[in-house]
Amino acid sequence: MVDPRIENLNVSVEQAIITPSKLKEQYPLSEKCIETVHKGQTTIKNILSGRDKRILAIVGPCSIHDTDAAKQYAQKMKALADELQDQLFIVMRVYFEKPRTTVGWKGLINDPYMDNSCQIEEGLKQARELLVYIAELGLPTAGEALDIVTPQYIQDLFSWTAIGARTTESQSHRNMASGLSSVVGFKNGTDGNIDIALNAMQAVAAPQNFVSINPDGNVAVVRTKGNTNTHIILRGGKAPNYEAKYVEEIEHKLSRLDIAPRIMVDCSHANSGKMAANQKLVLEDLAKQIQNGNRSIMGFMIESNLEFGKQSIPVNKDDLKFGVSVTDECLDWESTQEIVRDFCKNLK
Ligand SMILES: O=C[C@H](O)[C@H](O)COP(=O)(O)O
Numbered sequence: 001m002v003d004p005r006i007e008n009l010n011v012s013v014e015q016a017i018i019t020p021s022k023l024k025e026q027y028p029l030s031e032k033c034i035e036t037v038h039k040g041q042t043t044i045k046n047i048l049s050g051r052d053k054r055i056l057a058i059v060g061p062c063s064i065h066d067t068d069a070a071k072q073y074a075q076k077m078k079a080l081a082d083e084l085q086d087q088l089f090i091v092m093r094v095y096f097e098k099p100r101t102t103v104g105w106k107g108l109i110n111d112p113y114m115d116n117s118c119q120i121e122e123g124l125k126q127a128r129e130l131l132v133y134i135a136e137l138g139l140p141t142a143g144e145a146l147d148i149v150t151p152q153y154i155q156d157l158f159s160w161t162a163i164g165a166r167t168t169e170s171q172s173h174r175n176m177a178s179g180l181s182s183v184v185g186f187k188n189g190t191d192g193n194i195d196i197a198l199n200a201m202q203a204v205a206a207p208q209n210f211v212s213i214n215p216d217g218n219v220a221v222v223r224t225k226g227n228t229n230t231h232i233i234l235r236g237g238k239a240p241n242y243e244a245k246y247v248e249e250i251e252h253k254l255s256r257l258d259i260a261p262r263i264m265v266d267c268s269h270a271n272s273g274k275m276a277a278n279q280k281l282v283l284e285d286l287a288k289q290i291q292n293g294n295r296s297i298m299g300f301m302i303e304s305n306l307e308f309g310k311q312s313i314p315v316n317k318d319d320l321k322f323g324v325s326v327t328d329e330c331l332d333w334e335s336t337q338e339i340v341r342d343f344c345k346n347l348k
């Protein structure tokens, strides 16, 4: 019994939704999907361990708000991934959940119609349908695990996972990451704090026990084995942190902790000053570092969409510009191809 004098004072509605197993029945995995994810997860683990010498490239929109645009983007990306497969393992950024500094649209799962109606069940369906589509193309995907329950619905389709700058220090996110099957990258904090990511990697390597839900939607205790397939992502803080002097500093910190020095650089966010065009400069710098002998940089991240820039979410959704980000500024497709190809040429 809920006593309304002391409980749920700030809750307006509690609405049961589809269970993870029912959603998976509606959008099942074909053998081709399983092969895409299995190959994606395994290849990324091999890149992390250094067995596979290629560079991991996480490239795609800041956020998905229109699954048709995302499908077009994925088709283009698949062709680029095939073209550059000798040097890069390209994984499409398919981010459905956005952490906000204060308030704002929290992504396709939370609010698929972008009108504050927050039809989360519909958001989960659209997300899963899109991930199945992309896996059918043979293109692996990457997501940010932000909500700690939604992985039960879609995580089987991701080949790589990020924990964001605002949640790397969170115990709940570390618990969750310790049970994920993919490689997990931890961003440094928004203020540039590196230690929270290093602490996260140690916490996540250990077995954890916590309360979540099971595939049938029942409350369950989850006991994990721990996930040692993790790395740091440098995303800048008060200032950028992608240059060689920062990368070397992190290498030393990792070595002191007896963790293999494997580092991903996010070319966007504070490393680009949130200006999409600057991602080119970051990527050029990374290519130089690698040419100069760096062996710890194992990957990079780029925020890119069909079209350049960003737009605010209009009241009338017919006014949305197709293929333009509704969160952070993104590079357009042509520039994305160009800078990624140049990166490969520079490495040769
Ligand atoms: O990646 C996207 C944004 O940087 C992140 O969601 C924070 O956005 P905000 O500061 O606009 O809320």
Ligand SMILES: C=C(OP(=O)(O)O)C(=O)O
Binding pocket: 062, 095, 099, 144, 163, 164, 165, 166, 187, 235, 269
């Ligand atoms: C929100 C993101 O990044 P960060 O956590 O680094 O701000 C992101 O990659 O979408």
